[in-house]
Amino acid sequence: MALIISALLIMTPVILALIGSTHTTFEANLYPPKITPGSAGITNYIRAWDFGLGRMMLNTIFVAAVVSVGKIVLSLLAALAFVYFDFRFKSLIFVFILITMMFPTPVRIVALYDLVESLKMGDSYLALTAPYLASATGIFLFRQHFRSIPSSLADAARVDGAGPLRFLAYILIPMSMSAIGALAMIQFIYMWNQYLWPLIIISSEEKQLIQLGLRMLMQDLAGEQEWGLAMAGVVISLLPPLFIFILLQGQFRKGYALAEEK
Numbered sequence: 001m002a003l004i005i006s007a008l009l010i011m012t013p014v015i016l017a018l019i020g021s022t023h024t025t026f027e028a029n030l031y032p033p034k035i036t037p038g039s040a041g042i043t044n045y046i047r048a049w050d051f052g053l054g055r056m057m058l059n060t061i062f063v064a065a066v067v068s069v070g071k072i073v074l075s076l077l078a079a080l081a082f083v084y085f086d087f088r089f090k091s092l093i094f095v096f097i098l099i100t101m102m103f104p105t106p107v108r109i110v111a112l113y114d115l116v117e118s119l120k121m122g123d124s125y126l127a128l129t130a131p132y133l134a135s136a137t138g139i140f141l142f143r144q145h146f147r148s149i150p151s152s153l154a155d156a157a158r159v160d161g162a163g164p165l166r167f168l169a170y171i172l173i174p175m176s177m178s179a180i181g182a183l184a185m186i187q188f189i190y191m192w193n194q195y196l197w198p199l200i201i202i203s204s205e206e207k208q209l210i211q212l213g214l215r216m217l218m219q220d221l222a223g224e225q226e227w228g229l230a231m232a233g234v235v236i237s238l239l240p241p242l243f244i245f246i247l248l249q250g251q252f253r254k255g256y257a258l259a260e261e262k
Contacts, residue, residue: 014238021045021235023228044232048217053236055206056213061240063125063209064191067132068184075138075183076176080168082139083146084154094143101136106196113200127201128209132191138183145179146172181248188244210237 016035020028023038081087082094105112112131121127149172157167173180195211202208208216217233 017231017234017238020228021231023231025226025228028227038228040228044229045236047229048233048236051213051217051233052205053210053213053217053233056208056210057237057240059125059207060192060210063128063194064188066125066129067191068187070129070133071135071138071187072180072183074133075135075142076168076173076180078139079142079146080164080172082143084164084167094139097136097139101140105131109196109200112197116201122201123203123207125207128194128198128207131197135183135187138187141179141183142176145176149175181250185244185248189241192241213237 019035019037021044022041023034023044024040027034027038027040078097082090116122116127116131121130153171154167157171162170193211194209195215198209198212202212214230214233214237218230
């Protein structure tokens, strides 16, 4: 019962957004508020889509996919080096990488902007993706996972003549699919919700991301207070992250099952 109540509380904002997306301007401004579906459901969704949300969603899907794949690849390679290679100052470098987790993007946004502009990368997809490709979280996650894998597998692969990349591709990656799925979903949703950095670095309307698109939709409609239309845009923007969650939830279950067995 407690889980059902908690689930309902968590779902309440989504349910209200779904109901609100069907309201006309008159219905949205009623007092007391109307908590039943309105009469402008399909109309609101068509108008929100015609605003350009489709193009912005495609832009965001591309950016989120590039960042997610790039982070996973670089994190896997870095974790491989930290676990299976010996080099000077390895522990110190790893500690330094972990320290970067204490400095989120808003803290270093000015320095990052100056760097991107000095490299002539402003107002480009490269500016949206390159600063996010390195991930201390991903390196830490895969490093800890690789350390739990018996070292005898690495010794056996070495005896068979497998190089580091082959060992990574044929042994480590298949054994790390739950961690890869978790990181992919976290990073995709993280990039899907990006607002501050795209707001600063992107000036072209055709390269805008979905969160800025929703903000533009709210600004254009603020005078008329067409909140039903705005809620329709919000509901549309929820669909790709929801699809990614449904696609990768099996990897989460596998990872949870392994944790329970341990």
